[in-house]
Amino acid sequence: MKEFVEGSHAIAEIITKTNPGVISAYPITPQTHIVEDLAQMVANGELKSQFVNVESEHSAASVVLGASATGVRVYTATSSQGLFYMQEVVFNIAGMRLPVVMTCANRAISAPINIWNDQQDSISLRDAGWIQIYAEDNQEAVDFHLIAYRLGEDKRVMLPVMVCMDGFILTHGMETVDMPEQDKVNKFLPAYKPLYKLDPANPISMGLLADPDYYMETRFAIQETMKQSIEYLSEISAEFKSVFGRDYKDLLVEEYQTKDAEKVIVAMGSVCGTIKEVIDEQRSKGKKVGLLRIISYRPFPYARVYEALKDVPKVAVLDKAVSLGAYAPIAVEIKAAFYGKKKGPKVISSFVAGLGGRDITLESIGEVLRRLSTKEVNSDFIDLKPELLKEEYGE
Amino acid sequence: MKEIRIHARAGQGAITTAALLGFGYFNEGKYAYAFPNFGAARMGAPMNAFVRVDSDPVRLRSQIYEPDYVIIVDPTLMRGFNCFSGLKENGLAVINGKNDLELPKLKAKQKVFVVPASEIALKNIGRPLGNTALIGAFAAATGELKLENLIEVVKKRFSGKAQAGNIQAVKEGFEFVKNKLKG
Numbered sequence: 330m331k332e333f334v335e336g337s338h339a340i341a342e343i344i345t346k347t348n349p350g351v352i353s354a355y356p357i358t359p360q361t362h363i364v365e366d367l368a369q370m371v372a373n374g375e376l377k378s379q380f381v382n383v384e385s386e387h388s389a390a391s392v393v394l395g396a397s398a399t400g401v402r403v404y405t406a407t408s409s410q411g412l413f414y415m416q417e418v419v420f421n422i423a424g425m426r427l428p429v430v431m432t433c434a435n436r437a438i439s440a441p442i443n444i445w446n447d448q449q450d451s452i453s454l455r456d457a458g459w460i461q462i463y464a465e466d467n468q469e470a471v472d473f474h475l476i477a478y479r480l481g482e483d484k485r486v487m488l489p490v491m492v493c494m495d496g497f498i499l500t501h502g503m504e505t506v507d508m509p510e511q512d513k514v515n516k517f518l519p520a521y522k523p524l525y526k527l528d529p530a531n532p533i534s535m536g537l538l539a540d541p542d543y544y545m546e547t548r549f550a551i552q553e554t555m556k557q558s559i560e561y562l563s564e565i566s567a568e569f570k571s572v573f574g575r576d577y578k579d580l581l582v583e584e585y586q587t588k589d590a591e592k593v594i595v596a597m598g599s600v601c602g603t604i605k606e607v608i609d610e611q612r613s614k615g616k617k618v619g620l621l622r623i624i625s626y627r628p629f630p631y632a633r634v635y636e637a638l639k640d641v642p643k644v645a646v647l648d649k650a651v652s653l654g655a656y657a658p659i660a661v662e663i664k665a666a667f668y669g670k671k672k673g674p675k676v677i678s679s680f681v682a683g684l685g686g687r688d689i690t691l692e693s694i695g696e697v698l699r700r701l702s703t704k705e706v707n708s709d710f711i712d713l714k715p716e717l718l719k720e721e722y723g724e
Numbered sequence: 725m726k727e728i729r730i731h732a733r734a735g736q737g738a739i740t741t742a743a744l745l746g747f748g749y750f751n752e753g754k755y756a757y758a759f760p761n762f763g764a765a766r767m768g769a770p771m772n773a774f775v776r777v778d779s780d781p782v783r784l785r786s787q788i789y790e791p792d793y794v795i796i797v798d799p800t801l802m803r804g805f806n807c808f809s810g811l812k813e814n815g816l817a818v819i820n821g822k823n824d825l826e827l828p829k830l831k832a833k834q835k836v837f838v839v840p841a842s843e844i845a846l847k848n849i850g851r852p853l854g855n856t857a858l859i860g861a862f863a864a865a866t867g868e869l870k871l872e873n874l875i876e877v878v879k880k881r882f883s884g885k886a887q888a889g890n891i892q893a894v895k896e897g898f899e900f901v902k903n904k905l906k907g
Binding site for chain 1: 742
């Protein structure tokens with residue numbers, strides 16, 4: 330049913346419909362409304378989950394790790410410093426092959442302290458062994474949580490999944506969401522049946538020491554699963570469409586006006602909506618521009634990116650994060666997708682925008698397209714304030 | 725597409741105002757995107773909330789710089805800040821204030837409605853939260869939202885005593901502007 334709803338509340342609602350056995354989270358802006366709403370639903374008796382209050386994100390992640398190991402569906406959510414405080418456990422969850430689902434309400438990282446949106450938090454945890462998918466709007470944010478459980482709990486996968494949604498822009502944004510009905514959710518997402526679980530009647534150990542004779546194979550196994558998950562995402566997307574009617578294609582990328590494009594912007598998350606507005610406006614003036622939206626950042630869909638961009642002369646990669654001292658995170662992947670290939674863009678330039686909530690406007694995107702010329706640039710910052718730079722560096 | 729920018733201080737209910745307006749448009753078959761922009765994340769700090777409305781789903785995620793409509797919840801914000809910045813040539817502003825409120829010089833086709841929303845709120849709700857009176861006034865000034873629709877929206881949002889008071893505040897805000905337009 331269509332609702333006009335805040336992003337965070339919509340997430341709480343869909344999590345309720347997935348019926349998790351255990352929820353644990355520690356409040357941090359801009360994730361707060363999600364867990365406040367879930368706590369309220371549990372307190373009201375609308376949701377029969379066990380909500381475990383904890384004193385930190387490290388504990389929240391530990392609780393969902395332990396609970397997932399006992400064989401129940403679990404949920405947590407965090408942002409920014411909270412995610413970093415979880416980090417040690419986050420890697421463990423993946424290493425133990427536990428299908429935890431987490432919402433990352435994307436927020437900048439400290440210092441300086443900043444509560445606003447960029448994607449540095451989740452991107453910094455790209456190597457953790459979690460599948461990461463990024464929503465453009467709140468409909469996707471809702472739907473992707475169902476897909477996350479379905480994919481993570483798939484016996485062929487058994488990996489945690491992080492659904493990333495831009496803090497404030499989506500979490501605090503109210504818009505129309507077609508909320509999946511409970512019977513359809515049940516059809517698409519059956520109850521979780523673990524492969525193994527901690528059970529006093531049949532004791533096993535999990536997360537043991539793996540010495541040099543054993544460790545590498547566990548990492549290899551996750552790497553192989555990640556690669557195969559590219560196929561499973563497409564497969565699950567098709568099933569999602571058959572139940573709910575919404576078509577996310579292969580769930581890896583979205584191609585928007587890329588077919589005959591001379592310039593394509595590559596980006597991820599809610600900024601893609603703003604980019605589409607610019608694409609439409611420029612197309613109406615006869616300019617051949619397009620957008621390639623990355624949906625799945627881990628696993629990274631190199632083959633799909635290659636197919637989508639191989640005949641595009643100029644590509645601009647827009648990152649809402651930086652890898653300080655190196656090329657920007659998404660730009661690295663796009664460049665890697667073309668190394669040693671016969672076809673590919675003549676220019677792959679990389680831009681950084683929207684850090685710490687700096688508003689990305691139609692003009693910001695226009696500027697990216699203007700700066701995308703035959704001269705390749707790397708980590709070119711958009712919308713810097715010259716007056717502040719003058720303070721930093723002098724005249 | 726129509727764009728609304730709300731000026732308030734954190735704690736004055738600007739997000740609620742944006743939410744109620746967005747809900748109102750949703751009820752009339754439109755797509756709305758209502759969102760806040762916080763400043764320093766403390767009570768009393770100037771902040772904005774925005775509503776973008778269209779017949780298609782709203783994709784644009786930036787803040788609003790050239791609004792069709794401005795709603796000013798706290799007129800003291802006009803002292804140090806140009807709340808009318810970027811307002812369209814034929815734009816419209818609804819301001820919570822008294823008759824003698826000093827206004828900047830506006831463009832020929834721009835319209836302003838000064839509504840005693842705090843007074844209406846004090847009388848009906850017992851607190852100077854003028855948001856519901858302002859959305860009533862906004863509906864009458866723009867003609868984009870029906871009064872009955874807004875009453876339904878307020879009914880869903882508030883319960884008990886607050887509901888009755890806020891419904892009355894919406895009505896009085898609406899009537900105030902309607903009478904102005906007649907007069």
